[in-house]
Amino acid sequence: MSNPLQGAQFVLAAHRISQLPADQGAEVAFAGRSNAGKSSALNALTGHKGLARTSKTPGRTQQMVAFSLPPYRDVPVSRAQDAQERPPAATAGESTLDLRLIDLPGYGYAKVPLEMREHWKLEIDAYLHQRRSLRGLVLIVDIRHPLKEFDRMMLEFCFATQLPCHLLLTKADKLSRGQATQALAALRKQFAAEGLHATAQIFSSSAGTGVDEARQAVVTLLQQPREGAHQARER
Numbered sequence: 001m002s003n004p005l006q007g008a009q010f011v012l013a014a015h016r017i018s019q020l021p022a023d024q025g026a027e028v029a030f031a032g033r034s035n036a037g038k039s040s041a042l043n044a045l046t047g048h049k050g051l052a053r054t055s056k057t058p059g060r061t062q063q064m065v066a067f068s069l070p071p072y073r074d075v076p077v078s079r080a081q082d083a084q085e086r087p088p089a090a091t092a093g094e095s096t097l098d099l100r101l102i103d104l105p106g107y108g109y110a111k112v113p114l115e116m117r118e119h120w121k122l123e124i125d126a127y128l129h130q131r132r133s134l135r136g137l138v139l140i141v142d143i144r145h146p147l148k149e150f151d152r153m154m155l156e157f158c159f160a161t162q163l164p165c166h167l168l169l170t171k172a173d174k175l176s177r178g179q180a181t182q183a184l185a186a187l188r189k190q191f192a193a194e195g196l197h198a199t200a201q202i203f204s205s206s207a208g209t210g211v212d213e214a215r216q217a218v219v220t221l222l223q224q225p226r227e228g229a230h231q232a233r234e235r
Contacts, residue, residue, distance in 0.1 A: 027133050031107070065103040069099035164221055172202045
């Protein structure tokens with residue numbers, strides 16, 4: 001199976017949302033605690049081992065990092081996107097939108113200074129509320145641990161604003177297949193009990209478990225109509 005996320009390239013690292021690329025096109029954000037394997041997941045999904053910086057020391061991602069994706073035909077041009085977002089060469093049914101992945105700063109690692117953590121809490125909140133090109137969120141959670149406060153906060157935000165969310169239960173290679181399956185089933189049961197509507201899957205960047213499924217999930221998020229998610233956030 002070909003990789004629809006292949007060809008991702010680093011664009012810039014931003015300290016504030018005002019420094020991100022122009023707010024047009026479509027982008028999917030990746031969020032998660034600093035030790036959940038977010039950078040490894042990004043590298044596995046894009047097929048680029050050195051795209052996102054990985055480290056044995058969690059908490060190294062302390063900026064919002066934007067990666068561009070090559071254009072492909074399967075992302076629809078929404079009615080709300082005016083002519084200035086559609087390049088002259090675009091033809092009916094063909095997308096030439098700017099497509100991006102945004103790596104949000106890892107959150108919750110104790111060695112990150114309190115001032116930095118507070119800064120990123122405000123910036124992430126502003127990003128999620130204000131970014132019009134945001135189509136969905138991929139939330140990275142270590143399969144071996146229950147949902148943390150940050151994970152719940154992100155899930156509740158997505159539910160309240162109707163922002164699609166796909167959860168990757170990472171490091172599944174650390175468990176047996178049966179244990180991983182049970183963890184996924186328990187999470188889905190928890191979602192149903194709490195009225196949350198996120199999708200979820202088992203994932204391992206090192207073993208390649210669930211990589212194709214996760215790639216398709218990202219493409220599906222990029223295909224979400226911008227109008228619906230934006231209007232939900234504005235209400």
